[in-house]
Amino acid sequence: MALSGGRVAGSLFTLKSGSPEFFVGVFMALFSIIPMFASIAIGRWVDRVGATRVLRAGVCLVMFGAWLPVIWLTVPSLLVTAVLIGFGFNVLSVAAQHTVGYLVDGASPSQRLANFGWYAMGHSTSSTLGPLLAGVMIDAFGFRPAFASLAVFSCVSAWLVFRWATGLPRAEPIALPAAEAGEAKPASPHILDLLATPQLRRIYWVNLVMSSSWDLFIVMLPVFGVRQGFSASVIGAVFSLFAVGTFMSRAMMPWLSRRASEWQIIRVVVVVIAVVFLMLPWAEVAPVLMAFGFVFGCAVGMSQPNMLSLVHAAAPPGRSGEAVGLRSVIGNSCSVAVPLAFGAAVAPFGISPLLVGGGVFFCSAIPVAHRSVKAATHRPRLD
16 A cells, blocks of 8 residues: 555655656656665575564565655655665565465465465555555645555554564575585575576566566556646546456456466466557547556456466575565566656657557567467476
C-alpha cells in the first residue's frame, strides 16, 4: 500500500507543485536506485541468516519512509521517501520470495507455481487499493491525509512481521566440495556463475523485458493522465483497474499451473504486452485507457509467479536467494533506467513514439519465450 499508493500520490504532488515532468521520472527511479545495487547482497544475506531478520529490517525501512511525507511534505522529502520505501520493499520482497519457494518440501513445479500465485495476489491487492485510496483521499482531503492513510498500512505490516514471521523455511546451505590434499581450496560461487546456463540467461532476459514494460506503464500513466486533463481519481482508478487485472490473473494461477507450463504462460504474456503498448497511443479517453490498463494488468500479473518459479527451478542448490536477488537487480535496474529515460525523452518526442518504441522492444521476448517452450517439451515435468 505504501509503495503503490505512494507512487501515485508522490507523482501527482510533484506535478502539482510545478516541478517539470522529468522530476516524475526521477521520483519513480529513486524507488529502485538502492535495490539495483543491493539486491544480490540481500539475497546472499537471506541464504546465510534466513528470512526473519531480513523481513524485520525491510518493514522498518518502509514504515519510516511512509510516515516521512506526513511529517514533512515537500518534493525533497518525497525523494527521500521513495528511497526508503523502495529499498525496504525490496528487502521484504527478496526475503519473502525466497521463503515462498521453500514452503513445501519437494514441491512439484505446479505446486511451487501455485504458491507464488497466492503470494503475488498480496501484491495485486495492495496495487488495487493503494492508487485508488491515494486518488480519492487527494481529491477529498489533500495530499497529507492521503500519505497518512497509506502509512497506517505500513504499521499493520510491521506488526504482522514482528508478531508472526518466525520459524520460516529456508534453503540448505551451499555445500562446497572439500579440497583434496595438495589441491587449491575450491572457489566460492560467483554471481556470474548464475549466467553460465542458457536457461537462466533466457529467464533473466524475459524478466528484463517484462520489468521494463511494467515500469514504462507506471511512469507513463500520471504524465499521460495529466496531459489529458484527467482527475487524480480517474488516474488512480486506471492504476487500480490495472491492479485488478493482476489480481484476477494471479488468482487463476493455481488452476493454470495444472494445465500449462511456466514458459507456455510466459509466451502468451509477452505477446499481450507487446500488443497493448503498440495500441496505447490510441487510448485517448478514460474508458479505453482503463480497458488497456486492465488487459495489461492481466498479462503482467502472470509474469511474477511464473518467473519466480522458473528461477527457483533453475537456480543452483543453496543459491536461490542469490538467484532471486539477481532477478531483483535486473528488475530494479529497469525501474531506474526506464523512468529516467522516459522523463528525459517525453518532452522532445512525446508519449506516443515512446510507447510504440517500447512495444517493438517488448516483441524481442517473444522468440525467446517460444524457443523455451520448445525446449521444455523435450523435458518431462516432475509433477
